[in-house]
Amino acid sequence: MNSLPKNVTIIEVGARDGLQNEKRIVPTEVKLQFIKALQRAGITEMEITSFVSPKWVPQMSDHKEIVQSVTQSGRQFVLTPNEKGIHSAMELGVKSIAVFVGVSDSFNKKNINKTTSESMEELRPLIRQLKEQDIFVRACISTAFYCPFEGKIEPERTYEICQQFVDMGVDELSVADTIGMASPSESYELFSMISEKLPNVLLTAHFHDTRKMGLANIYAALQAGIHRYDCSAGGLGGCPFAPGATGNVATEDVLNMLDRLGIETGIQLDKLLEAVKIIEPYVSRPIETGMYTLSKSV
Template sequence: MFIPKKIEIIEVGPRDGLQNEPVAIPTEKKKELIVRLAKLGFSRMETTAFVHPKWVPQMSDSDEIARFCNELGLTYIALTPNLKALERAIEAKVPQIAVFIGASSAFNKKNINKTTVESLDECEQLFNKAKEEGIFIRAYISMAFFCPYQGEVTFEEVKTVSDRFIRLGADEIDIGDTNGQANPKIVYERFSRLRDLYPDTSFVGHFHDTRKMALVNSFAAIQAGITKFDSSVGGLGGCPYSPGATGNVATEELVDMLSRMGSETGIKYEEIEKVSRFAKSLSSK
C-alpha cells in the first residue's frame, strides 16, 4: 500500500464550491471565507472565475476577489475559459489560471457549445499568451470517467485531451470526476495509465461525491501515485451542466482520512472543520 508522506490539497471552495449557488453570496462573505481558509495554511486556492455574469452570476465579482487575493499575497487560481477571460486575469495580475475542456464532446457541447477538438484548437492561443506572461496553467479535463450525456468516457478520449494539453505546455493536468460517477477500479486504472504514459506530468485528482465514493476514489488515485487533490470546504459545489452532480469531496473529510493514514497535508482537521461550518452557512442548500 502506497502512503505518501505529503499530499497537497488545493482548496476550491471559493470558486467551484460557490459557483452554483442560486442565491447571490455577498462579496464580503466570500472574502471572509478566503481569509479563514488562508489562515489554515493552504499552499494554493481556487478563488474565482473570469466568466460572463449572465452564465455564472456568482462569479460577477471576480475582479474584486482577485484584487483582494493579491492584497493577501495568496497563490490563487482563477478560471479563464477563453482569451478574453485570460486578458482580464492578466490585467488583474492572477498568478495561476485554470482552463476546462471536457473529455466528452457531448458534455463540452452542453457546457460551452463547442466540441472537444474545437475547444482544444482554441486553447493554443490562450496557452501561448499565458506562457508569454509567465502564468502557471492548470488544465482541467472534465468528465474524465463518465458523462451524463454519452455514458462512459473512454481512456482514449482522456488521452487525446492530455496529449494536447501537454504539447501546449500545461503545468499540471487536473482529472475530473465531474459528475461523481467514478469508482475506485476505473480511477486506479486511469491514473496508472496516465502516469505510465506521461511520467513527467503533474496530475491532480478532482472528485465529486455524488455516489459517496469521493474519498475511496481519492485513495485509489493515491495508490496510482497521485499526491495532489482538489477539495471543497464543507463539500460544497456542483456543476450546472451535470444533472444530479453534488459537491466536491469535503476538505475536512479528506484531511481527516489522510491524517489518520499518516500523510501530511499541512492542514489541521479541527481547524478546517470550524471553517466548514461557516462555509455551509453560505450555501442555500
C-alpha cells in the first residue's frame, strides 16, 4: 500500500453543487442555516452558491443574498459560468471564485453553449484579471473521466486542460468524475499523472457516487497522494446538464472512512450530521448513506 496523507481538506459543495439540481426551491434562510451549521462543524472551504442565470438554474437565484449574508470563514467559493457572473461576484467583494469547463466539447456545449477551446479562450483574460485583483481562482474541470455524450475521456485530454489552466495562473484544479463512472484504477492513474506533472498547484478530486464507487475512487486518489476532496453533505447533488449523474460522495461517509484510516480533517462528524438534518426536509429524496437514513430519525 502506498503511504496515505496524514491530513485531508474537505471542500463542502452541498450548498451549491448539492442543491443546484433540486426542483423544489429551498428557502434562502434554510440555505443560510445549512451553511452556518457546516461552518460550525469545522468546514473551512465550501462552495456557497453560483452566479448563474435564474432561467437555467432557478435554485441559485438568491446568490447575491447568500454572498452578502454568509459570515466569512476560510474560503467560500462562488461558481461563475461566464464574464457576467465573474464581474457580478467581484462587485460583491468575493475573494474566492470558481470557473469551470468540460473536457468534452459535447458536455460543454450543453452546459454553456461553447466548445471547450472557446471557453478556455474566454477564460484566459478573465483569470488574468482575477489574479491581478488577488482573488483565489479554482478551476473546476468536468467530465474528466467520462462524458454522458462522448463516453470515455482519455487522461491526456484532461491533463491538457489542467496544464492550460495552470499556465493561466489558477490556484486550484478540481478534477471531476461528473457522471460517476470512473473506476479506482482510473482514479489512481489520472491523479498520479496530474500530480506528478503539475506539482505546484492545489489538486482536488471530485467524485459522484452513481455506481457506488465514490469512496473506492477517493481511496485510490489518496494512494496517489491527493489530500483535497470535494464532498457533499447528505450525498446531495447531480448535474442538470449530465443525464444520469447522481449525488456527490457524501461528506459524512468520507469523514467516517478517513477517521477509520487515521486521517485528520478537523471536522466534527456529529455537528456535520446536524447540518444534514437541517437540509433533509427540503430536498426531494430521502438522504440515505451507509451510516444511517435521516428520514427515519428526524
